[in-house]
Amino acid sequence: MPFIEESDLLELHKDIDKAQIINERLLDQIKIKNKELKSSKIQRNVLGATTALFIFGLLGLFLFNAGRLSNPNNHLEQQNNLLVSIDSLDAIKVRIDNLREQNQELSLVKEFYLAKNFLEKEKVYSVQVKSFVDNNVTLASEALTNTLFVKTNPFYSYSLGNFETLKEAQLFRKQLVDIGFKDAFVASYKEGKRIQIEDPY
Template identity: 80%
Template sequence: MPFIEESDLLDLHKDLDKAQIINERLLDQIKFKNKDLKKIRLQRNILLGFTALFVVGTLAITSFTAGLSSKNSFENQNNLLVSIDSLDVIKARIDNLKEQNEELSLVKEFYLAKAFLDKEKIYSVQVKSFVDNNVTLASEALTNTLFVKTNPFYAYSLGNFETLNEAQTFRKQLVNMGFKDAFVASYQDGKRVKIEDPY
């Protein structure tokens, strides 16, 4: 088995840990934005209900006060001015909620795109295979490693890449470190699809 320098292994693990931290932060942001989206939808529905009641109430008050004597007309005008001011505040709040809804829609689209990419083909560099599944090569915390059953062996791969070119470049680095048998394989839904061209 080829020898890998401890410093090179540490650098690989650091890179993998950084990618995992970024991924976890993005997932946390998505969860937070989804919660905000639910709250804002509920607030918007409640606000729309109150707005409708307010408009109906304002119309009823206006109709009622229109039938009163001219002595009360000055008071009615003051009430109407207060109602118009309140309506402007509600309109501003609705506009604010619309802006927040647009921002949350962008987050939702990102989340849906990420879920779609999870179903897409990824590339990884296989460095070793074993007959038994009793080999502990990496921590469970490392997200950029794959340990997949490929009958009758268990394959150990490093890196998750979107493009074949990225995986081939990473394979060259591993070969230069001593993993002469490393090769690129494509995976989809956690299963190996095929062994790719190494160059």
């Protein structure tokens, strides 16, 4: 049997190890290339399927629209849809107008209560036109603006107008006397109570 030197044996093992490492690297590169080929094949298949679906979708849409356009009843349906849309727009406009009116009414109510609060705190002049023994609510509603209905023992007095100055109240009293309220007189009020009867002239 031939004899191999130990150094030659070591060199041979080193060569085998190097060859094994090179083979493992080549196998890794082959695996990587196979993965790249598989992924590119999958991408080509997905792209092809997507393109085919897109083309079929466009073709279907084209055929659907062509069928709808050839149907004469379809034109009437589109007009009816347009009429329904216009009707619903009119309904919305009416609703908006109603809401605007309600908003204006609420603003007037708010202004009325703000004015009433102001009148209760400030001294105002008004023209008393009548006094009643009983509280006759039918003649004096709190909803009436520019009126005062005050209890002055033992009577309830009904006054018209709310004026900041005595001169304005006196001028209004003269107009009321001219139209038939001969007993009308000017009084000053504060916090909802009569303070005094003022000079009528």
